[in-house]
Structure formats: C-alpha cells, structure tokens
Amino acid sequence: MPVPVLERAAAEMLDWQGTGMSIMENSHRDKKVVAMAEETQAVLLELLGLGSEWKVLFCQGGASLQFAMIPLNFAVGEVADYIDTGMWSTKAYQEAEIVGAKPHLAASSKADDFTYIPREYKYSEKPRYVYLTSNNTVRGTQWPSFPQDAPAPLIADMSSEFLSRPLDLSKFALVHAGAQKNVGPAGLTIVLIRPDFAETARKNVPHMLDYRTYIEHDSMFNTPPVFAIYVAGLVFKWLRDEIGGLAKIQKLNQAKAEYLYNAIDQSGGFYRGTARVDSRSPMNVTFRLANPDLEKTFLDEAKKANMAGLNGHRSVGGMRASIYNAVDFQAVKTLVDFMAEFQKKRG
Amino acid sequence: MPVPVLERAAAEMLDWQGTGMSIMENSHRDKKVVAMAEETQAVLLELLGLGSEWKVLFCQGGASLQFAMIPLNFAVGEVADYIDTGMWSTKAYQEAEIVGAKPHLAASSKADDFTYIPREYKYSEKPRYVYLTSNNTVRGTQWPSFPQDAPAPLIADMSSEFLSRPLDLSKFALVHAGAQKNVGPAGLTIVLIRPDFAETARKNVPHMLDYRTYIEHDSMFNTPPVFAIYVAGLVFKWLRDEIGGLAKIQKLNQAKAEYLYNAIDQSGGFYRGTARVDSRSPMNVTFRLANPDLEKTFLDEAKKANMAGLNGHRSVGGMRASIYNAVDFQAVKTLVDFMAEFQKKRG
Numbered sequence: 001m002p003v004p005v006l007e008r009a010a011a012e013m014l015d016w017q018g019t020g021m022s023i024m025e026n027s028h029r030d031k032k033v034v035a036m037a038e039e040t041q042a043v044l045l046e047l048l049g050l051g052s053e054w055k056v057l058f059c060q061g062g063a064s065l066q067f068a069m070i071p072l073n074f075a076v077g078e079v080a081d082y083i084d085t086g087m088w089s090t091k092a093y094q095e096a097e098i099v100g101a102k103p104h105l106a107a108s109s110k111a112d113d114f115t116y117i118p119r120e121y122k123y124s125e126k127p128r129y130v131y132l133t134s135n136n137t138v139r140g141t142q143w144p145s146f147p148q149d150a151p152a153p154l155i156a157d158m159s160s161e162f163l164s165r166p167l168d169l170s171k172f173a174l175v176h177a178g179a180q181k182n183v184g185p186a187g188l189t190i191v192l193i194r195p196d197f198a199e200t201a202r203k204n205v206p207h208m209l210d211y212r213t214y215i216e217h218d219s220m221f222n223t224p225p226v227f228a229i230y231v232a233g234l235v236f237k238w239l240r241d242e243i244g245g246l247a248k249i250q251k252l253n254q255a256k257a258e259y260l261y262n263a264i265d266q267s268g269g270f271y272r273g274t275a276r277v278d279s280r281s282p283m284n285v286t287f288r289l290a291n292p293d294l295e296k297t298f299l300d301e302a303k304k305a306n307m308a309g310l311n312g313h314r315s316v317g318g319m320r321a322s323i324y325n326a327v328d329f330q331a332v333k334t335l336v337d338f339m340a341e342f343q344k345k346r347g
Numbered sequence: 348m349p350v351p352v353l354e355r356a357a358a359e360m361l362d363w364q365g366t367g368m369s370i371m372e373n374s375h376r377d378k379k380v381v382a383m384a385e386e387t388q389a390v391l392l393e394l395l396g397l398g399s400e401w402k403v404l405f406c407q408g409g410a411s412l413q414f415a416m417i418p419l420n421f422a423v424g425e426v427a428d429y430i431d432t433g434m435w436s437t438k439a440y441q442e443a444e445i446v447g448a449k450p451h452l453a454a455s456s457k458a459d460d461f462t463y464i465p466r467e468y469k470y471s472e473k474p475r476y477v478y479l480t481s482n483n484t485v486r487g488t489q490w491p492s493f494p495q496d497a498p499a500p501l502i503a504d505m506s507s508e509f510l511s512r513p514l515d516l517s518k519f520a521l522v523h524a525g526a527q528k529n530v531g532p533a534g535l536t537i538v539l540i541r542p543d544f545a546e547t548a549r550k551n552v553p554h555m556l557d558y559r560t561y562i563e564h565d566s567m568f569n570t571p572p573v574f575a576i577y578v579a580g581l582v583f584k585w586l587r588d589e590i591g592g593l594a595k596i597q598k599l600n601q602a603k604a605e606y607l608y609n610a611i612d613q614s615g616g617f618y619r620g621t622a623r624v625d626s627r628s629p630m631n632v633t634f635r636l637a638n639p640d641l642e643k644t645f646l647d648e649a650k651k652a653n654m655a656g657l658n659g660h661r662s663v664g665g666m667r668a669s670i671y672n673a674v675d676f677q678a679v680k681t682l683v684d685f686m687a688e689f690q691k692k693r694g
Binding site: 185 | 369
C-alpha cells in the first residue's frame with residue numbers, strides 16, 4: 001500500500017475529521033461517515049470513467065463469496081457460461097454448481113496447464129451471463145482485451161488487477177474485486193454493478209446475498225467495513241491525485257513488467273516465463289529456472305536479500321513476482337539485479 | 348475503542364512486528380499473521396473460559412449474514428425455534444423463511460412493544476435449534492440468564508453485549524457477534540461454534556456460507572479481514588491484561604448502568620426507562636421524557652454539550668445511551684449531571 005496512505009491512516013487513528021474519535025468508532029450512520037463512503041464511490045467511478053449507469057457496492061467475503069452470490073442471484077436453474085483460466089474461475093464454476101445453476105464451460109486452457117487466455121469460445125445458446133477471471137494470480141496470465149461478441153453480459157473477477165489499468169466495461173454487467181491487491185485492506189469487496197442488471201435477479205435471495213439490498217441501501221443495510229472503505233478511499237485519491245489516473249498507473253505497471261519479462265527472456269534460458277507471451281500478466285510474473293533443483297536456493301537467497309514472497313502459488317511451485325500498483329520500479333530493478341547476480345554465480 | 352489499542356494500531360501502521368510493512372500488507376499466509384490470528388482465537392477462548400470443544404471463526408457480513416447462514420446450514424426444510432425480542436430477532440426469523448427453513452415462534456414480547464424478555468416458551472416438538480438475541484439494542488433489553496430446558500441447542504446473536512460479562516455457554520452450540528460494538532472494527536464477525544454441531548449441517552452449502560469451511564481452514568479459506576482481526580486481538584488482550592477479565596468488566600459495566608438507571612428512576616418521573624426493570628440492558632439504556640415535546644431540545648442540548656449519539660433507534664425514537672465496554676464511568680457521570688441540570692432548567 002502507498003506509504004502516504006498508511007501515514008495518513010496512522011495520523012488520523014485517534015481523531016478522524018475532528019470527531020475526537022477513530023473512524024472505527026464513528027457510527028456508519030454518521031453524516032461524515034456517509035459522506036466519506038459516498039466520496040469513495042464517486043472517486044472510484046471517476047477513476048474508471050464510469051457514469052451513473054454503474055453503482056459501486058461495498059460487499060464482504062471476498063471473491064469466494066461472489067462466486068456463490070452471482071449464480072444465486074442470476075442463474076439458479078439456468079445456464080451461465082464460464083471461461084476457465086485457472087484455479088479461481090474453476091472455483092467460481094464449482095460454486096455455481098453448488099447453488100443449483102447450470103454452468104456451461106465456454107472455453108478452458110486447462111489442457112495446456114492454464115498457460116494462456118483462450119480466444120475462442122463455444123457459448124451456450126442463451127446463457128444468463130458469461131463469467132471470466134481477468135487476471136490469474138496462480139498462472140500469471142491476464143486478458144489483454146475482453147470478448148466483444150458474447151451472447152450475454154460479461155461478469156468478471158478482477159480482484160488481482162483492479163485499478164491497474166483503464167478498463168472498457170461496455171460489455172460488462174458486474175465486476176468484483178477483493179480489496180487486498182490494489183485497493184486496500186482485506187475484508188472489503190468492491191462490486192461494480194449495473195442496477196438494470198441487478199433488477200433481473202430472482203426474488204427470495206437472503207438480504208446480505210442480494211445485490212439489490214446493497215443498491216437500495218447504498219451498501220449500508222447493516223454496518224459496512226468502515227475502516228476498509230476509508231483506506232480504499234485514500235488509495236483511490238492517491239491514484240487520482242498523486243499518480244494521475246489509471247492510464248498513468250498502467251504505464252508504470254507496464255514499465256515494471258516489461259523490465260522483468262525482458263530480464264527473463266534475455267537470460268539465455270536460465271529463467272523461463274511460464275505464461276504464453278500473448279497472455280502474460282503485468283501483475284503476476286511467473287517464471288521457473290531451467291534447472292528446477294536451483295529453485296529452492298534461488299528463493300532462499302532472495303529471502304536473505306530481503307525479497308520474501310517470491311514463491312509461486314503452492315499448487316504450481318516455481319517463482320512469482322507480484323508487482324501490484326504499490327510496488328515501485330526500484331523494487332523490480334532490485335529483483336532483476338538479484339536475478340542477474342544469481343545467474344552469474346550459478347549459471 | 349480503548350485508547351491504548353488505537354495508539355498501538357497507529358504506531359504499528361507502517362511497520363508491524365518488524366516486517367517493515369503494515370499488517371494490512373502482510374500476506375494472510377505469512378507465519379506471523381497466522382500466529383497473530385491463532386493467538387487472537389486463544390485469548391478469546393481464555394477470556395470466555397472455553398475449552399477446545401469450541402472453535403473461534405472469523406467471518407464477515409455481520410449478524411445479518413449469520414441470520415441467513417444459520418438456517419441455511421442447519422434448518423433448510425426443517426423446524427427451528429425463534430424467540431422474538433425485537434427488530435434483530437424478527438429479521439433473523441425472516442431470513443430463515445427466505446432460505447426455506449420452517450421457523451417456529453416459541454415466544455415473543457411484540458404485543459408489549461418488546462419491552463421485556465419472555466421467560467415462558469412454547470417450543471416446537473423437535474426444533475433443530477433455539478435462536479435468540481441476547482441483547483436488544485433498539486429496546487434496551489438483555490437476557491439476564493438463558494433457557495436451561497430448551498429441546499435443542501441454543502444459538503444466539505450476542506453482537507451488542509459480547510465480552511461485556513462472563514457467559515455460561517453450556518446450552519449453546521453457536522454464538523455470533525459483529526465486532527463493531529465491544530470487539531473492534533466493523534467488518535469482522537466473530538462466530539463461536541461447537542465443531543460437533545457444525546458437522547450436523549447439510550451438505551452442498553456454498554463454501555463461504557458453510558461453517559465447516561471456516562473450521563477446516565482455520566478461517567483462512569480465503570483472505571480474512573486481517574486488520575480487523577489484529578485490532579480485535581489487541582482489544583482481547585486489553586480486556587485480559589488491563590481490565591482483568593470479563594468478571595471485572597461486568598462490574599464496571601454494572602456500575603455504569605446502575606448509576607444511569609438510578610438517575611432515571613429517581614427523577615420523579617421526568618425521565619422514564621422504556622424497558623421492564625427485570626429485562627434492562629446494561630449496554631443500551633433507553634429512556635423517554637415524560638414530556639415528549641422536550642425530547643428534541645434534550646437531544647439538541649446534549650449534542651451541544653458534546654454528547655452526540657443519544658438518539659433512540661430511528662424506529663422507536665426517544666433516547667438511548669449505549670455504554671459499551673470502552674465507555675468509562677466518567678462519561679456516564681457527565682451524562683447524568685447533564686440530565687440533572689436539564690431537569691432543573693425544564694422540569
């Protein structure tokens with residue numbers, strides 16, 4: 001997370017906006033808290049260039065609860081199409097089955113170890129929606145652009161790339177993003193939804209699982225995660241005012257990713273990217289060593305050099321550098337220098 | 348919230364446990380974060396005097412999501428008994444209907460405006476559980492003790508009294524409590540559950556709505572609300588180490604509540620408590636003025652004297668002093684002095 005955001009959260013911990021209390025102690029019905037939440041929504045829509053046909057919801061439970069909420073609202077007893085690009089979309093498909101929807105697999109890159117984003121789809125005839133995971137943390141892939149010819153509105157889990165680039169959401173009806181990657185503290189799930197789509201949900205959904213509840217009560221049907229919303233708002237304003245918007249942060253992210261992917265590609269095969277070049281994620285750079293026996297040594301030495309967290313997801317092994325918005329170019333340069341040094345010693 | 352807790356959270360905002368990062372930035376799979384979460388669970392069980400037959404879960408979505416999760420797990424197509432003591436238990440009953448359970452009303456004080464806790468129950472023959480709300484924020488009532496002869500395990504929403512007094516949970520199978528009253532920041536819902544009871548849940552519940560998911564993964568199936576868990580842990584340790592445990596905090600809470608209720612009772616009818624004396628809540632003290640036309644003036648002047656938040660719940664009006672754990676005796680004394688002064692001027 002950006003240091004200025006953390007500094008401000010610390011400074012305001014005992015007295016937020018002159019209330020003499022922490023933001024955590026102010027009631028969510030307090031005018032100042034309501035105004036803060038509304039401003040957070042407005043800045044987010046401004047960042048994304050979205051108008052009032054979209055609504056920002058503050059949900060909880062992460063992507064995993066969205067996996068169930070989406071089919072529970074829109075596809076119980078009905079067909080919905082899923083594009084499988086790895087662990088997270090597989091889980092979304094499974095939850096759709098659990099709630100009694102009829103998920104249809106429109107495409108999958110499973111046979112190739114999820115190393116790429118499929119570009120051809122076998123849609124069902126009349127799906128309720130088409131679901132995809134826009135950035136895949138485990139395999140290090142990302143959709144460069146989204147389907148334009150789907151027979152239903154798109155829905156995407158954008159948790160791990162949200163606010164890292166401008167997005168064309170014209171074909172979408174719902175987007176969800178856990179806050180813990182690019183937005184703020186865990187425990188807040190941002191949902192962008194078109195209210196006209198929400199209106200098509202079935203009746204008799206439990207209130208906290210019904211998107212209309214959040215729309216009607218402006219995400220304050222019950223107490224929302226106020227502190228997380230407040231920190232998210234600080235991050236949104238940092239992105240707008242300090243960074244200069246999503247086109248700017250995309251440039252910064254691309255520069256970091258290119259620098260790291262170049263280092264991998266130009267290592268003469270010592271390092272090897274695991275994702276297909278046309279599907280590479282600028283957020284999660286996954287790679288292996290030609291000699292897998294050296295990987296543990298690489299990770300141990302990286303940790304000693306103060307670069308923890310380079311382990312690949314435990315389901316696939318290898319290495320993964322997660323270079324979200326708050327990671328700066330210098331940190332990537334330090335990693336690339338370390339990689340060159342390691343290759344010199346062990347190559 | 349206790350000032351020392353907020354001070355510590357502020358001091359550690361940019362460097363938690365020497366990690367050089369905020370707790371919000373540490374992965375929930377990090378050993379230090381896992382250890383922090385485990386310690387938080389252990390201190391809570393210690394405070395409550397509970398053993399390993401209980402499990403602490405970190406959920407999200409507040410009591411309102413528990414209203415749906417409980418019947419979804421345990422009573423779809425089955426009978427469960429509900430005791431209605433006001434708005435929150437009414438909502439719990441309604442969610443049970445929505446998910447397809449068969450809620451049975453075992454008792455209700457609705458006919459008397461929910462001014463008391465019923466002590467006689469018409470249980471159904473074989474309910475799956477008996478549900479109650481142990482402290483009612485809107486009407487200012489609290490269960491002094493819990494049913495001992497129920498034909499099924501008790502389940503309670505204890506959101507607004509959790510950790511304000513020692514509890515005998517021997518008849519309970521599940522207790523839930525939103526963190527925002529006595530525990531910590533909104534966005535964390537503490538669930539205490541007996542794993543043997545969780546095992547009796549039906550199959551095919553969405554993962555994030557299935558208590559077994561939280562038990563099996565120690566509340567880390569997906570990213571939990573780490574910052575809120577961390578603050579809750581600080582509050583638990585404050586209760587144990589600074590206050591001296593739940594019997595001590597109960598004494599402090601009783602002293603505050605008695606002082607305020609006495610002031611109401613001895614006002615010669617100028618102030619009037621709305622809850623029946625045997626059902627009064629030590630957490631939420633609800634009262635009216637004999638002359639209702641003066642109530643707005645009372646609230647306006649209280650606000651000017653820096654006592655905001657004395658409005659009764661918008662569904663009932665009047666006044667409500669919420670004197671949770673973190674409110675000290677001096678604050679109650681200030682209120683009582685103000686009340687005496689107001690009566691002198693306007694009585």
